[in-house]
Amino acid sequence: QVQLAESGGGLVQAGGSLRLSCSASGRIVGAYSMGWFRQAPGKEREFVASLAWTPWSTGQPSYGDSVKGRFNISRDSTKNTVTLQVNRMTPDDTAVYYCAASRMNVGPGASIDSWGQGTQVTVSS
Numbered sequence: 001q002v003q004l005a006e007s008g009g010g011l012v013q014a015g016g017s018l019r020l021s022c023s024a025s026g027r028i029v030g031a032y033s034m035g036w037f038r039q040a041p042g043k044e045r046e047f048v049a050s051l052a053w054t055p056w057s058t059g060q061p062s063y064g065d066s067v068k069g070r071f072n073i074s075r076d077s078t079k080n081t082v083t084l085q086v087n088r089m090t091p092d093d094t095a096v097y098y099c100a101a102s103r104m105n106v107g108p109g110a111s112i113d114s115w116g117q118g119t120q121v122t123v124s125s
Contacts, residue, residue: 002026009119022099035106038095050106
C-alpha cells in the first residue's frame with residue numbers, strides 16, 4: 001500500500017502563490033498516476049490536477065477547469081514526489097487539498113488507491 005504525505009499548505013493573500021508537495025512511500029511499479037483534489041467547506045471534493053507516467057515517459061498533465069492556467073503540476077521521478085504550484089490565488093481556492101494516487105489515471109470519478117490526509121490552504125482577501 002502506497003502512503004502519501006502532503007506538505008506546503010498555509011495562509012496566503014489573494015493574488016499570491018503557494019507550492020504543495022506530495023511524497024509517495026511504498027512500492028510503485030509500472031504505470032502510475034498522482035494528483036490533487038480539493039474540498040471546500042460545504043462543497044464536494046473537486047479534481048484539481050494530475051500527472052500519469054510509465055517507466056519510460058510522463059504524460060501530459062490534466063487540470064480541473066477552475067484551475068487551468070493558474071496551477072501547474074510537476075513530478076520528481078527520483079523521489080516519487082509531485083508538486084502543485086498554485087498561482088494567482090483567490091479566496092475561492094480556500095480548501096483542504098488532498099493528494100491522490102492510483103494505478104489508473106487520477107481524475108474526476110477515478111478509482112483512487114491512496115489518499116493523503118490533506119493540507120489546509122486558506123486564501124485571505
